[in-house]
Structure formats: structure tokens, C-alpha cells
Amino acid sequence: MAKRTLRTLIGATLLAAAGLGQAQEVRTVAITQIVEHPALDAVYQGVKDELAEQGYTEGDNLTVMHESAQGNSAIASQIARKFVGESPDVIVAIATPSAQTVAAAARNIPVIFSAVTDPVGAKLVSSLEAPGANISGVSDMLPIEKHLDMLQRVMPDAKRIGTVYNPGEANAVSLVNLLEERLAARNMELVKAAATKTSEVLGASRSLVGEADAIYLTTDNTVISAAEAVISVGERAGIPVFAADTATVGRGAVAALGFDYYNHGRQTGAMVVKVLNGSNPGDMPVETMDTLDLFVNPAAAQRMGITLSEDLIQDAKEVVKNDK
Amino acid sequence: MLSEIAFYGAIETGLIYGLVAFGIYISFRVLDFPDLTVDGSFPLGAAVAAVLIIGGWNPWIATGAAVLAGMAAGAVTALLNVKLKILNLLASILTMIALYSVNLRIMGRPNIALLTEETVLTPWYNLDLAYHQVPVLLFIIVVVVSLILLWRFMKSETGLAMRATGANPRMARAQGIATGAMIVLGVALSNGLVGLAGALFAQSQGAADVTMGVGVIVIGLASLIGGEAVITPSTVVRALLACVFGAIIYRLAIAFALNADVLGLQAQDLNLITAVLVTLAIVLPGVRSSVIGKFTRNKA
Numbered sequence: 001m002a003k004r005t006l007r008t009l010i011g012a013t014l015l016a017a018a019g020l021g022q023a024q025e026v027r028t029v030a031i032t033q034i035v036e037h038p039a040l041d042a043v044y045q046g047v048k049d050e051l052a053e054q055g056y057t058e059g060d061n062l063t064v065m066h067e068s069a070q071g072n073s074a075i076a077s078q079i080a081r082k083f084v085g086e087s088p089d090v091i092v093a094i095a096t097p098s099a100q101t102v103a104a105a106a107r108n109i110p111v112i113f114s115a116v117t118d119p120v121g122a123k124l125v126s127s128l129e130a131p132g133a134n135i136s137g138v139s140d141m142l143p144i145e146k147h148l149d150m151l152q153r154v155m156p157d158a159k160r161i162g163t164v165y166n167p168g169e170a171n172a173v174s175l176v177n178l179l180e181e182r183l184a185a186r187n188m189e190l191v192k193a194a195a196t197k198t199s200e201v202l203g204a205s206r207s208l209v210g211e212a213d214a215i216y217l218t219t220d221n222t223v224i225s226a227a228e229a230v231i232s233v234g235e236r237a238g239i240p241v242f243a244a245d246t247a248t249v250g251r252g253a254v255a256a257l258g259f260d261y262y263n264h265g266r267q268t269g270a271m272v273v274k275v276l277n278g279s280n281p282g283d284m285p286v287e288t289m290d291t292l293d294l295f296v297n298p299a300a301a302q303r304m305g306i307t308l309s310e311d312l313i314q315d316a317k318e319v320v321k322n323d324k
Numbered sequence: 325m326l327s328e329i330a331f332y333g334a335i336e337t338g339l340i341y342g343l344v345a346f347g348i349y350i351s352f353r354v355l356d357f358p359d360l361t362v363d364g365s366f367p368l369g370a371a372v373a374a375v376l377i378i379g380g381w382n383p384w385i386a387t388g389a390a391v392l393a394g395m396a397a398g399a400v401t402a403l404l405n406v407k408l409k410i411l412n413l414l415a416s417i418l419t420m421i422a423l424y425s426v427n428l429r430i431m432g433r434p435n436i437a438l439l440t441e442e443t444v445l446t447p448w449y450n451l452d453l454a455y456h457q458v459p460v461l462l463f464i465i466v467v468v469v470s471l472i473l474l475w476r477f478m479k480s481e482t483g484l485a486m487r488a489t490g491a492n493p494r495m496a497r498a499q500g501i502a503t504g505a506m507i508v509l510g511v512a513l514s515n516g517l518v519g520l521a522g523a524l525f526a527q528s529q530g531a532a533d534v535t536m537g538v539g540v541i542v543i544g545l546a547s548l549i550g551g552e553a554v555i556t557p558s559t560v561v562r563a564l565l566a567c568v569f570g571a572i573i574y575r576l577a578i579a580f581a582l583n584a585d586v587l588g589l590q591a592q593d594l595n596l597i598t599a600v601l602v603t604l605a606i607v608l609p610g611v612r613s614s615v616i617g618k619f620t621r622n623k624a
Contacts, residue, residue, distance in 0.1 A: 009581030085327025123437030170435035
């Protein structure tokens with residue numbers, strides 16, 4: 001009896017599914033990321049959430065495959081080939097090294113990359129406007145000009161801007177080069193301190209004491225992992241620390257003009273949906289982050305020896321209150 | 325279970341790491357020289373090849389230059405050990421660390437893309453083969469040629485002198501062998517092979533990245549020991565074949581691990597799997613005599 005009811009139920013569901021047509025077709029999205037890391041994990045979560053919001057539900061009409069190479073490029077290459085072999089509807093590649101291995105392995109499968117700062121320099125696309133082949137995505141190139149405007153609004157007299165970065169990280173180096181160029185255009189100077197691993201961030205930050213009026217941190221993975229080290233130096237030496245991503249404001253930076261990797265993932269997810277709905281990545285221009293929210297932390301500013309103006313706090317989307 | 329592309333991908337990466345295992349065979353097995361330089365000479369080979377390729381050089385010449393660069397790095401490690409009397413393990417760590425900066429200097433940036441450049445693989449794509457089969461064919465040829473050259477070298481007078489140096493340095497010196505020179509030559513040769521692997525890897529990957537050397541030594545060692553568990557390394561040829569098969573088996577194991585959702589294994593577990601594989605290979609009964617002794621005995 002129970003069996004028959006079940007069978008009737010399954011039959012009815014199948015009929016309903018047939019009625020809905022291709023909405024019930026199961027699509028496959030394969031996501032590869034080079035390493036587990038809060039920012040990259042947030043991208044992954046963002047992609048999945050956006051897919052769900054736009055009607056692609058895992059286990060229902062969507063299968064998501066996800067692998068991390070744990071920072072090992074040989075494994076990244078095998079993951080890329082595994083995914084190509086499974087021929088999913090879209091491959092999502094998070095961060096430059098993963099995107100390059102997927103690009104080398106995938107011929108005809110649509111690829112959407114995410115968290116790649118310089119897709120042209122990484123040879124993923126021939127131009128940002130018209131990628132051409134089977135690859136497009138979202139670039140995490142920072143709106144450096146807007147960030148510098150924000151920094152100058154808080155500290156109009158700052159001339160020497162310090163930054164800590166990992167010279168071994170492709171994304172970080174692109175940003176630091178750009179930063180140097182843009183600061184020079186404003187008659188300002190960039191003071192660089194290199195840290196090749198998280199344990200070197202503290203020492204590198206200390207080298208900026210007396211050399212920099214303010215510190216600005218890009219989305220460098222190594223440095224952001226150890227942002228507390230920079231912030232502690234900023235507090236002790238009275239050098240305000242600004243960040244490119246909003247999460248670091250919660251950890252004690254003075255202010256950031258919104259870059260949020262979760263939203264970055266949501267935007268990536270939106271591009272994935274377009275591909276699932278039939279768009280060709282080659283016709284989709286590379287996108288950059290479109291939402292910019294100001295986050296400020298007045299208590300942190302106090303600890304670093306400056307006071308944030310009322311109108312700046314008024315403009316902030318979020319005022320972080322941590323008294324430590 | 326494993327798709328064709330994933331399978332060929334595992335063979336391709338395995339063949340490249342077979343060259344790494346050749347190198348580690350020379351340093352670890354022949355010379356008894358624990359050499360961590362390879363974590364630096366692998367990306368060094370990639371860096372040199374990538375810079376020359378984007379500079380418009382012929383990719384084979386660029387790959388040859390990568391071999392020479394790897395040999396130079398190995399020679400530095402060996403000279404630190406032989407001339408300055410620095411402990412071999414420490415000497416190799418020093419070179420490895422230095423190479424990180426050297427590689428950044430050579431590349432001028434952390435990542436050089438080769439996706440649109442002409443590489444050693446480019447002309448082979450005209451063959452009537454599937455896209456994912458081409459690198460496998462080319463790398464089989466490279467590995468077989470390297471194997472034959474190494475085998476002949478090991479049988480030569482110099483090769484025998486090198487093996488004597490590793491087996492019993494005091495006796496070798498008594499026989500009039502310049503053991504210092506043998507160590508320099510052997511470690512250079514070893515890192516030349518690793519540089520070759522790095523250069524080929526960058527070309528099949530589409531990019532050279534300064535971080536790509538992380539863990540090469542462990543994977544090379546896992547390949548070597550895994551291979552020896554399957555093929556008893558009683559002769560030089562068998563030892564070299566063990567290197568190649570070990571590297572391919574290791575890559576196939578990873579490819580299966582990536583597919584083994586059934587077993588509840590995930591990519592996060594790969595490092596643990598590597599450690600388990602190496603441990604299993606060491607304790608497997610068949611290799612007790614050949615491996616355990618070398619890894620557990622206190623050397624006089």
C-alpha cells in the first residue's frame with residue numbers, strides 16, 4: 001500500500017517536472033579554488049548563494065562540484081582536468097593560478113573566473129571588454145582612485161603612504177605597482193615593506209614606523225591573514241591603517257571603501273547564471289566590483305591618533321564599534 | 325569513475341614528476357644527500373623557461389636553459405656542502421630560500437602567463453590526437469630519453485664513481501675518486517632534471533608561478549618510495565622505472581581521491597593521503613629490506 005502511494009507520488013512528481021520543462025533540467029557547476037582562505041571561501045559561498053537566489057538549488061536542479069588545491073599547483077592542474085573530463089555546464093575558477101590551469105585545460109567549456117586582479121596580464125582574456133574565447137569573469141581590481149580619495153578625505157596632509165605586501169603574490173604585486181603610479185600622480189609617495197609569509201608581516205610593518213604617515217593595505221592574501229600585526233604596529237606608533245576590504249575594519253583598521261569578497265562571489269554567481277541561461281562568456285565583458293560601501297571604525301581611529309569627522313561617519317554604511 | 329581527461333591529466337603530471345623523482349633518486353639514493361633545493365629549482369626551471377619564452381626564444385632552447393639553471397642551483401648547494409662544510413640538509417635549505425628571491429628577480433613578477441605563447445607543446449597539437457593526449461605523448465618521449473641517458477651515465481666510469489661516493493665515501497676516496505666533485509656533479513644533475521620538470525610543468529600549465537615549488541620534495545619522495553614498493557630497485561634501470569611508475573601511481577591516487585566522494589574523502593585530505601601513502605610504502609613487507617634500512621638506520 002505504502003509502496004503504491006510512493007509510486008503514485010513519484011509518478012506525479014515526474015509528470016509535474018515534465019510539465020515545467022527544462023526548469024527541472026539538472027545543471028552542473030564545478031568550482032575550483034587554489035587554497036582555502038577566508039576571502040576565497042567567501043567568494044565560493046557568494047557564488048552558491050547567488051545561484052540559489054536565482055533559482056538554481058543544489059540537489060534539485062543544480063549539482064555543484066567543489067575542490068581546493070590546498071595551495072599546490074600540481075593538484076590544481078589535476079582538479080582542472082578532472083572538471084574538464086566531467087564536462088560541467090560552467091567551471092568557476094577562484095584566484096589567478098586556478099584560473100590559469102583551467103584555461104590551459106578547458107577548450108570548449110565555459111569558464112567564469114573570480115578574484116583575479118589582472119585577467120589580461122594573466123592572459124586569461126585578450127581584453128576586458130571583449131574576452132572573445134570561452135572565458136570571462138569578475139576581476140577584483142580595486143578602485144584605487146576612490147580608495148585614495150577616501151584616505152585623503154580622512155588625512156588630507158598624508159604624503160607618505162606605507163603598504164605591506166607579498167612580492168610572491170601576483171595579485172598583490174599588480175596592485176602595489178598601480179598604487180605607486182597613482183600616488184605619484186597625486187604627489188604622494190609609496191613606502192613598500194615586503195613580507196613573503198604571515199610571520200614576516202609584523203617586522204615589515206615595524207619598518208614603516210617613521211617612514212609612513214598612513215598605512216594602506218591592499219587585498220594581499222598574506223598580509224590580510226596577518227592584518228592584526230599591522231594594526232598593532234599602527235596603534236603603537238600612531239600610524240592610521242586603512243584597508244581595501246571591509247572585513248579588516250572590523251579587525252581594527254580605521255576605514256575601508258567596501259570591497260567584500262562575499263559580494264564579489266555574488267557578482268560571479270550572477271555571471272554563472274547568465275551562462276547557464278545560454279550566454280557565451282566570450283561575449284560577456286569582464287566585470288569589476290560595482291558596490292562600494294564605506295566602513296569606518298572611530299574607536300580604532302582614536303587608538304591610532306586621529307579623529308574621524310562627523311560627516312564621514314554620517315556617510316558610512318557601517319560604523320564598526322569595537323572597544324577591544 | 326575516472327574520466328578520460330582526468331586519467332590523461334594524471335599521467336601527464338605523473339610523467340613530469342617522474343623527472344623530479346629521477347632527480348631525487350640521484351640525490352637521495354645514489355649520493356645519500358637529502359636535498360631540499362628542489363623546492364626552489366622546480367620554480368626556477370619554470371621561471372627561466374617562461375622568461376625566455378615570452379622573450380621570443382625557441383621553447384626548446386628556453387627549456388634547455390632551465391636545465392642549466394637548475395644545475396647551477398644544485399651546484400651551489402653541493403659547493404656549500406663540499407667547500408664550506410655546511411651540513412648537506414642545511415646547505416640545501418639555504419639554496420632553496422635564496423632561490424625564492426632569485427626566482428622573483430628572474431621573473432620580475434610572481435606569475436608569468438604562457439597561455440597564449442608558443443611552447444614545446446604547440447607544434448604537437450597539429451598531430452591527429454585529442455588535446456589532452458598530446459602532452460602525454462611528448463612527455464613520454466622526454467622521460468624515456470632522460471631515462472636512457474641516465475642509465476648510460478650510471479653505467480659509465482663517472483657514474484660508477486658517483487655511486488661509490490654515495491655508498492662509501494671513505495672507500496671511494498681511497499680508490500682515488502674525487503668525492504667532492506662527484507657530489508657537485510650529482511646534485512647539479514639532480515636539480516637539472518628538476519629544472520626540466522619545472523619548465524615542462526609551466527608550459528603544460530599555462531603559467532610559471534613563484535609558489536609552484538611548495539612540497540615538490542615531499543611529492544618526489546612519495547613517488548620514489550611508492551615506485552620502489554612496486555618495482556624492486558635492484559638495478560639502475562629498475563630504480564629509474566620505479567621513479568616513473570611511482571610518480572604516475574601517486575598522481576592516479578590523487579585523481580581517484582578527487583573522485584572518491586563515495587569514501588567520504590575530500591581534497592582537504594590530500595596531504596594526509598600523501599603521508600599515509602608514504603608510510604604504507606615504507607612499511608609494506610616487500611620493501612622492508614630495501615627501504616626501511618635506508619630510512620631508519622643510524623648512519624655511522
